[in-house]
Amino acid sequence: MKRLTVLYTAIFLVMLLLPVSWELAHSYRNGESFAPLDIFRDIKRPIDRESILKRESDSLVAGLERVLALAQKGDSTLAEKLLDLDGVTENLKRSLVEVNSYMPMDSTDTAVVQVAKFQKTLANLESDTTLGDSLLKMAKGIQNSYANFSMDRVAKVWWKQGFLSGKYLRAYEARMEKENSFVKKTRPVYQSFAWRVLKDPGEKAVRGDSSFLFYRQDVDFLVKPAPWIIDSLDNPIEAVLDFKKELEKRGVELLVVVVPGKPSIYPEFLNSSMYGMFKRKDFSLGLRFVDTLQTLGVETVNLYPVLHNAKLDDRAGDLLYLNTDTHWTPRGARIAAQAIAEQVKKMKVSKEFPKLDLTDSLVTAVRTGDVATMADLEYAFPDQTVEAHQVKNAQTGALLRSDFRKSKVLILGDSYSRIYETDAPMSAGWISQFAEEMQTPVASIVSDGGSSTLVREKLARRSGVLKNMKLVIWEFVERDLRFGAEGWKKVRLD
Numbered sequence: 001m002k003r004l005t006v007l008y009t010a011i012f013l014v015m016l017l018l019p020v021s022w023e024l025a026h027s028y029r030n031g032e033s034f035a036p037l038d039i040f041r042d043i044k045r046p047i048d049r050e051s052i053l054k055r056e057s058d059s060l061v062a063g064l065e066r067v068l069a070l071a072q073k074g075d076s077t078l079a080e081k082l083l084d085l086d087g088v089t090e091n092l093k094r095s096l097v098e099v100n101s102y103m104p105m106d107s108t109d110t111a112v113v114q115v116a117k118f119q120k121t122l123a124n125l126e127s128d129t130t131l132g133d134s135l136l137k138m139a140k141g142i143q144n145s146y147a148n149f150s151m152d153r154v155a156k157v158w159w160k161q162g163f164l165s166g167k168y169l170r171a172y173e174a175r176m177e178k179e180n181s182f183v184k185k186t187r188p189v190y191q192s193f194a195w196r197v198l199k200d201p202g203e204k205a206v207r208g209d210s211s212f213l214f215y216r217q218d219v220d221f222l223v224k225p226a227p228w229i230i231d232s233l234d235n236p237i238e239a240v241l242d243f244k245k246e247l248e249k250r251g252v253e254l255l256v257v258v259v260p261g262k263p264s265i266y267p268e269f270l271n272s273s274m275y276g277m278f279k280r281k282d283f284s285l286g287l288r289f290v291d292t293l294q295t296l297g298v299e300t301v302n303l304y305p306v307l308h309n310a311k312l313d314d315r316a317g318d319l320l321y322l323n324t325d326t327h328w329t330p331r332g333a334r335i336a337a338q339a340i341a342e343q344v345k346k347m348k349v350s351k352e353f354p355k356l357d358l359t360d361s362l363v364t365a366v367r368t369g370d371v372a373t374m375a376d377l378e379y380a381f382p383d384q385t386v387e388a389h390q391v392k393n394a395q396t397g398a399l400l401r402s403d404f405r406k407s408k409v410l411i412l413g414d415s416y417s418r419i420y421e422t423d424a425p426m427s428a429g430w431i432s433q434f435a436e437e438m439q440t441p442v443a444s445i446v447s448d449g450g451s452s453t454l455v456r457e458k459l460a461r462r463s464g465v466l467k468n469m470k471l472v473i474w475e476f477v478e479r480d481l482r483f484g485a486e487g488w489k490k491v492r493l494d
Contacts, residue, residue: 035179039163039172042100046157049095053146056092061139063088064122068132071125082126089119092142102171103161107457108490114142117494191376205375208269213324213371213381218261219270221285221479236452236481237292239488243456243474244298246493250466253349255299257340257475258286259328259416262321264478265307286478299347306339307332324369324381326477327419330388330428337433340473344409344438349470353408353440357394360436362387365425388420391432399427400435400442404465407443412459413475414451417444430475443469451476452484456491463493 033041063085070078093115097105105112118138125131158164194200201207206214244254263270264284287304294300307320310332314320320332328336344350364387372381391400404410411417411431421429421444435442443465447455451474459465466472476484 036176038101042102042168043158043163045100046154046162049099049157050146050149050154052095053092056088056095057139057143057146059088060085060092060118061136061143064135064139067125068136071129071132079126082122086119086122089115089122093119099157099161100168102175103165103168105157105161106489107460108492111145113492113494114138114145116492118142120494188376195375195377195380201377202375205371205377206270208266211323211381212262212266212269213369213375213377214263214270215261215326215371215374215479217479217483218263218326221261221482222263222267222283236289236484236488237296239452239490240293240298240474241296242490246491247466247472250469250493252466252469253299253347253471255301255340255344255347255471255473256290256293257301257303257336257473258290258481259336259475259477260284260286260304260307261478262326264304265311265320284478285481289478289481299343301340301343303336303339306335310335322367322369322386323384324372324377325367325384326370327416330365330386330420333416333420333430334389334433337430338437340430341434341437344434344471344473347471349408350438352470353438354406355439356406356435356441358391358400358436358439359394360389360391360428360432363390363425363428364388365420365428367424388425388428389433389436390425390428391436392427400432401427402443403441404443405468407441408468408470409438409440409442409473410459410465410469410471411442411444411473411475412451412455413444413446413473414455414477414480415446415448416477417451417475418446418448422446434473449480450485452480453486453489453491457486457489460491460493466493 063081067078067081067085070081093112096109096112096115097107099105107113107116118135121131121135121138125135162168191202194202199207201213204216206216206219208214240254240256247254264286267283284304287302290300290302290304294302311320318331319329320335321328364385367384367386368378369381369384372378392398393400411434413431417429417431419429421427421431431442431444445455445458445462445465447458
């Protein structure tokens with residue numbers, strides 16, 4: 001009995017220590033840092049950051065003083081020096097935001113906004129040298145903020161973004177699970193065994209009927225509580241309302257498009273007893289979110305009834321969503337685009353859109369399902385060939401491209417806006433289908449998996465593109481209400 005106890009204890013210790021030991025050997029062999037120690041490095045990083053912020057804010061003031069001296073002389077090297085100073089400003093902003101390895105500081109934090117405001121004003125200095133005094137005052141204010149070491153600032157970082165934050169610890173744990181070299185080495189072997197023997201597609205996929213694979217986050221979204229009533233998560237309702245106000249300051253209207261996940265349209269492929277569940281008002285959190293926005297006066301397009309009605313016309317091999325992918329088929333995208341265009345045509349702002357003669361032709365594309373790829377099951381599921389309507393200029397024959405110069409419509413989106421549009425077959429996604437329906441040029445900014453916050457941050461860095469826009473269409477998939485990258489931050493467009 002004692003021998004068995006010793007044996008079991010030894011096996012337990014080997015299993016417990018093997019991943020850590022493997023990772024340590026891997027790190028040593030490749031000259032990389034030992035990831036499990038990240039948490040200790042991140043405790044020290046805000047302390048080291050204090051001296052970095054002081055040095056970079058001092059460089060900011062010194063660099064600005066040199067630039068202002070050149071501006072007074074009308075020196076020809078001013079543009080070059082302004083570019084260098086912009087680089088210094090960007091480094092300072094990066095040092096502010098990147099407080100540790102896992103949880104960056106919010107872009108709406110007062111300190112980040114202060115530097116961003118300076119950077120935006122600096123961009124206008126070459127054309128308006130009277131901004132010099134204002135810039136110098138701003139730079140010295142930034143310098144004074146970091147002139148002395150602040151333990152209070154360090155403690156706030158630890159509490160809000162660091163090891164004392166639950167979000168940080170969850171992100172740390174998730175990376176340890178995903179990036180451990182031992183796990184990476186053994187996962188494909190285990191997943192192959194689990195699928196071949198148990199028909200288990202793994203942690204990222206859910207097997208459905210009719211050769212369907214569902215993305216687990218899409219399925220989880222249907223059974224999780226609404227995120228806007230949970231204090232620990234960012235509030236998407238508030239983020240949308242704040243973004244609407246930001247656009248209204250610039251005379252731009254907002255239209256929100258929530259894309260239903262595949263399980264919301266085909267729940268019966270998960271479980272045949274769920275057919276017709278859509279008729280229940282509490283079936284989809286995404287549908288409730290759309291209803292809430294409409295109640296609060298936000299223009300929206302409700303794609304849930306549109307796609308459910310279109311599903312009645314499904315034929316074998318011609319569904320609204322791809323078999324082993326999270327995304328819709330070209331048919332699903334086209335139906336969604338028509339519904340969005342129908343809504344936009346009812347808006348007064350559509351009368352200001354310039355006209356562009358567009359037409360389309362039928363093309364094919366071959367898709368490898370992203371869910372099958374994430375689950376390492378490409379070998380088990382065949383590629384899917386789909387037909388799409390590729391949109392082109394009726395006069396020149398050139399494929400439709402994003403046009404920031406002529407468009408009055410800016411589309412912000414995620415991979416549902418990217419698929420078929422900027423990957424094969426090109427100019428055949430919902431964006432191009434919408435442009436053809438409206439017969440107008442469009443512009444777009446897309447961030448895969450980041451339409452909740454990242455795409456708005458991209459827009460903030462290029463906010464000048466809003467100058468000629470009349471309408472922003474913000475598209476995001478429903479699961480991002482809970483799982484969106486970087487959450488739902490309020491983003492300033494100044």
